[in-house]
Amino acid sequence: MAVLLATIHYKPFLVSILILLVHFHITEAQVGVCNGGVGDHLPSNQEVVDLYKSNGIGRMRMYAPNAEALQALRGSNIELVLDVPNDDLQRLANDPAAASQWVQDNVGNYYPDVKIRIIAVGNEVNPKAGFHCNILGTRKQPIPSSDGSFDGAAGSFMGPIIDFLKNTNNPLLVNIYPYFSRIGSPQDVSLPYALFTAPGVVVQDDQLQYRNLFDAMLDAAYAAVEKAGGPNVEIVVSESGWPSEGGDDASLENAETYYTNLIDHVKAGSGSPRRPGNAIETYLFAMFDENQKPGAESEKHFGIFSPDKQPKYQLNFN
Template structure:
């Protein structure tokens, strides 16, 4: 009995409440097998994962792992799922019900960074109806209390983010986001948001100092009425909260579905900066923001591996916490 109690005592911290997960991007031709990846998560005490493609081998490997999952609906699937409820039912059958309860689904993210002002603008009309159809399929399976349906947005939809209390959705983004926020409120689901101080810093290095982006500023940098900000992450997240509140989302939780820093390939993309950012972020999200103090911020680090096939900027290939050979890039302790 004593040995069993001792074993339980050792296990409880590992399976208790956690706030930090890691995104599992697969855009590389040199990455470990899906089972090896799940084993690496478990070996490092990472209890949450986000995946972006409907990788059946990853879902199979997650069976019995106790890792909680954000499963994305790819943007390319949104139109079909928005226009055909039976397609949504089949999607949920194939990718959720076939694996539940062996896989611990936490959220379904219906679309990622859909933006009326970017190359994803063509998906704007389909996000909410796809969310509604996926929700109906989840509810028909009786899983609406266990698995929450949301979408992942990002800071580019927010204007007037300085100071954070002025945060507001851009005009054309407001008409897109307001009914989505209403859906989330009605269904008690959080909004997912990708928050990247790295891009905030390189977009305005004159007015944003590097220590403010890396959590290393020695004191308060921005005063916003009664709120004081010493890091850009809190300011960006609270600007998103301000925007959400202005379209009826008071009380809505925001989950940080991506945040990271590249180790090479561009301005301020160094091993030292990335290591500093990840270590400080993991420690910081145990608490809250000035606007939402006291509660851990559920956060997903981007990403597990460097991805050598990612398009666009060179930095996109260097956000990994691990090299493809499974060796850690940084001395980071998760959770």
């Protein structure tokens, strides 16, 4: 079981820092799905769990504890990433008794009937005003993943975290979105490179060759972690997705292509050029379209299912 300490918002990544309760090791190239709830007319918690099971989805990320949802997960064998909501962070950080009670209420009362794999403490938390952790810097893409680094304030903040993860042999969680890199710099990032459909090598990084942006972004994170003193720290991809509408290059066709190719890439177990053969534990974002999600219109259309439980794409998780 793991504890996620904080999340730092930056582009092209969102990095989530882990403190683990016990030894944690990535052993499977398994694909999970994030289960958000920022929408109306969504299925009941039991229906959601049944939908995960019927589609062979073995891992779930849930962004806040919910007694009904946790009850529905009992005996399901679905492994869970459970977030502590941002609104609770200050109170729990300042009150050890409250923190202990939170763990008892939301973990102890369900574990091990619910297979809680990671406790994520906060989501997209910015620990410092104006603090951005841009692993690939400000240059245009595509650029070599080996240039990835934690610079400036990010370096001083991330260094002790990476040191802890190295000493405890535990992973870092990173959210990877080729979609945002593509729409942010379409003249430099081709659509095939972002969708895993490039016919050949797009970026040559010394001896490393990249045919897709997902691997390049993942390896940029690995390069940054290595430079911060964690050469053996593993990475879990805690979110990755593509919207079906609401923005540039957001379409059902592109989204289905991305999700299908990402699942196949992860299940192949070949790892990334910098970490060949390493399992890439990955969580798709997200289970359902969320019509009340704030921000750009595309944010409402990342679901792989519609709220009526109908699949938007033909995806194979088995």
